[in-house]
Amino acid sequence: MEVNITKALSVCKSLMKDIEKWGCLKQTGVSLRYMMEFGSAPTHKNLLISAQFLHKELPIRIARRAIELHSLPHGLSLMPPVLKVRDWYLDSFRDLISFPEIKNMDDEKEFTEMIKAIKVRHNNVVPTMALGVQQLKIISEDPDKIDEFLDRFYMSRIGIRMLIGQHVELHNPNPPPNRVGYIHTKLSPVNVARNASEDARSMCYREYGTAPDVNIYGDPDFTFPYVPAHLHLMVFELVKNSLRAVQERFMDSDKIAPPIRIIIADGIEDVTIKVSDEGGGIPRSGLSKIFTYLYSTARNSVDEYENCDLGITSNVTMAGNGYGLPICRLYARYFGGDLQVISMEGYGK
């Protein structure tokens, strides 16, 4: 890992001026419904409009983050991994504003390739930032400020990657049925839950030699529009945590490990997915910690993180980085939902 402190100091003045200018501009949000309706007709005209919108919107969002990375509390901004991340943001900003006006489909195609490359450049932001926070030995006051920053930062990243990914996917000449970019217009949460649970169980198997059952209750034919990758990530994380808790609790016991239960309910306002376990619970005093970054009850395995697209890692372990729950909650909140955890200490004996 290179330490580019000199590079940080010599960032060219005019670039910083541009960053400050763009970072003050107003961001424009896009709803799931809008993305779906717009993307359902990926005509040349629409792709051009989308590219032109992103050409302005992405630098605004990226500049905001670059500015924030510069002025973090507790000296976090000077940690080498954070400098690395900041350089990625600066480079991407520069790429975007130096790209000429998008006037025709050739420009649009080149632009799409460029933002694809930007997304790849930022693939490992999460573990790299994690390393930077790790290196901060002393956090004297206000540890909440770091959590607040990381929440904003990662939420923004989810949005940027959603916009880029959605635009790139719309160029797919043969999209699967019922797909609009990343969005599946008829997503079955029961199916996603099944897949995510199976993935989590196989990981549990690999690590412990066995895995508790997962029972899913809900209507497999019920569908609604959502981003499957997001839902998969969230359910996977929750089931992983539940499996681990139950496994640890019943490993050395004669009793059979009670199954994890998933209930999927479709309401008018919300679809709610409940993941319940009898893994012994979390004491009330410990609950506030579970949504902070870098809290983990297991050994830290930052170094094992590999390619991080959408936060899914290739060598995922059962536990270790304390990034699962906070980031899951961000994904839930990104489209107006939420993630709540309630625990019954001692339940599961």
Next chain:
Amino acid sequence: MAARKAWETFSKSLIEEVHRWGCLKQTGVSLRYMMEFGSKPTDRNLLISAQFLHKELAIRIARRAIELENLPYGLSQKPAVLKVRDWYVDSFRDLRAFPDIKNMIDEREFTEMIKAIKVRHNNVVPTMALGVQQLKKSLDPKIVNEDLVEIHQFLDRFYMSRIGIRMLIGQHVELHNPNPPPHVVGYIHTKMSPWLVARNASEDARAICCREYGSAPDVHIYGDPDFTFPYVPAHLHLMVFELVKNSLRAVQERFMDSDKVAPSIRIIVADGIEDVTIKVSDEGGGIPRSGLPKIFTYLYSTARNPLDEHSDLGIADNVTMAGYGYGLPISRLYARYFGGDLQIISMEGYGTDAYLHLSRLGDSQEPLP
């Protein structure tokens, strides 16, 4: 009754005393302390307790009397609220007029007096509810339940304080009982089985459901009936009763006209190190996320308000399945009184889970708003 300021009803010097005492610092007592102190109800201890209450009750009551005078939106002038305010000022006067407690004869008289004070205040909750109702009628209809945040916050403080005052009085009075049941210290049962209390409360709730609907869904309770810990059974009974009542109503309304069998309510009792947690789960269709903040506000109810039918406000002897909109917020205050909490999570289209956390350590000080 015409709206009258306190100084029109009571003497100036009394009002000044109320203000003076209302500024004094309150002293909280923990469950553990109440238990240890009350386990030896010697004459000496009863004397100490009476002397403590002689000062402490006056302070707590004065605070509330002052607040009742200064409520927003003209709530203080509503006839029902004036009535409550008069009760508080009368009780303050009784306490201040009582001479120093020097011996067991004084102590016995003092105990009778605070017993009477407790009775005087028996109907505070429905009376305040009527006052808020009177306020709502006179308000601009554009002001919605959620706008009255200050009123909700006041009621939370007010009722929490009332729980504390009644706990202290009740505890002291009970310690005079010459034949207390085994394992009981005043209101506290040192070996309370939450499983048993949950079963009793569920049966009471099912009885009401039967009376009102002709049938009632089953309630299954999971947990160790032999597990016990120190707590106030009356509080726990109230809370579980309320939660089960709500669940039964939701399930009944959902499955009344259906062929399907009403799914049972499930209660789980879990004992941890910090907390005992009791979960009440139903499949009554749930509450949409947008509706959740409302359920802990006062006077939100999805049913008709039974108060409208009672012109003469006695005690609401006929507990109904719904209508007050007080059950949940007050249950939560009881939970928080000894350091616990009540959380509701719902799955719209499916059902609701209520989590009652009871602190086991017993060390939390009473909350003193």
